[in-house]
Amino acid sequence: MGAKLMLARRIIPCLDVKDGKVVKGVQFRNHEIVGDIVPLAEQYAQAGADELVFYDITASSDARVVDKSWVSRIAEVINIPFCVAGGIKSVEDAGKVLEMGADKVSINSPALADPSLITKLHDQFGQQCVVIGIDSYFDQSSNTYQVKQFTGDEKRTLTTGWQTADWVKEVQQHGAGEIVLNCMNQDGVRQGYDIAQLAAIRACCQVPLIASGGAGTMEHFKAVFEQSDVDGALAASVFHKGIIAIPELKQYLRDQGIPIRD
């Protein structure tokens, strides 16, 4: 009973969306189509996912208006929370996505371009809607974690002047309600979450923190919850490719004493 009286750790499949289809690439490249959005969303909700994230990966880097009608189609069929990321550059963009039924919006590159956007979203929709996605890259030569911008398009990807921990503190001051930290060196290679980086960021993050990048085995989820104290763990390819089944993962974590929704 003791373990039950706790906020559950969240298992969050991430569906990268490009032109209305779910895709997955390795380290942000070479995207291949995984399937249609709505049936995949439904399937994950039924399998016990605690939340879903949809990243429209083309949007921020293409500077075009992207059709988001799929948001409403997802909201119609699933009964768990979901977040939409990609291409949300203004309060108006966010409002449209939230009106279509998304529970949260995640902002990445546009927040780097104009951090006051975070505050505006916070004031208009409430802190709980405002997720900040951060693409963090470990640069071996300087031994620092750097924040990258426009990662949806390799040709446009920039290294910002921000070190990751500083940007995490900054976005909280502007009113971020949750942070998704994507550890780029780990993305898509399934060698485990970046425990050390996530634990360091945890120490300066007072809002919910979601780990992203690197999940390959069920033990990786256990490690990131136990050692980095993150609120949720996001993963894509292990779920899309059927390497890990969500019901088994959740049972395994419960057996390990980690609070997980049944």
Place this chain on the structure above:
Amino acid sequence: MELVIVDTGCANIASVRFAIERLGSPVRVSDDPEVIKNADKVILPGVGSAPAAMQKIEAKGLIPLVRTLTQPTLGICLGMQLMTRQSEEGHVACLGMIASEVKRMQVGSLRLPHMGWNTITPNPNSPLFDGIAEGSYFYFVHSFAVSVGDYTLATCEYGMPFSASIGQDNFMGVQFHPERSGEAGSRLLSNFISRC
């Protein structure tokens, strides 16, 4: 039966409407006082901040109407908080149908917002929680809460015990989001429609 969601201008209206429609019940979204007044049941949704939501309801001229509704009325999340007398969020006077008040959560070293799935302990006599077991998980997103008191219908714990649900007379509210709480949430909405 006519079920109406009050169009508060808040963002989660679509999700609430879809959740009701998934149960097979027709539902209208309206800010027309006549439509709301004549409904058999009313849902008051809400996300965002208490002062902004009160302003929107006031701007639509709906405050006196909502206060005097006599049919079963369910507040969701901020909608529940607005049913109390006042909220510490922006120190705003609320609608006052339930004699409680909303305060910022004091959770020690835990993170706020309280965001995610947590278990509840319902009052076994509440029809709203019929068939919903102690320990059922619901989805919460909030930083303010009503403490446990005379009008509590279900409790939850996050650094402190608080009301997961409150009710007085025909007014009831839930702090969590039933529209985003999987099967348990569907059951709660279905209970509101058929048992309350």
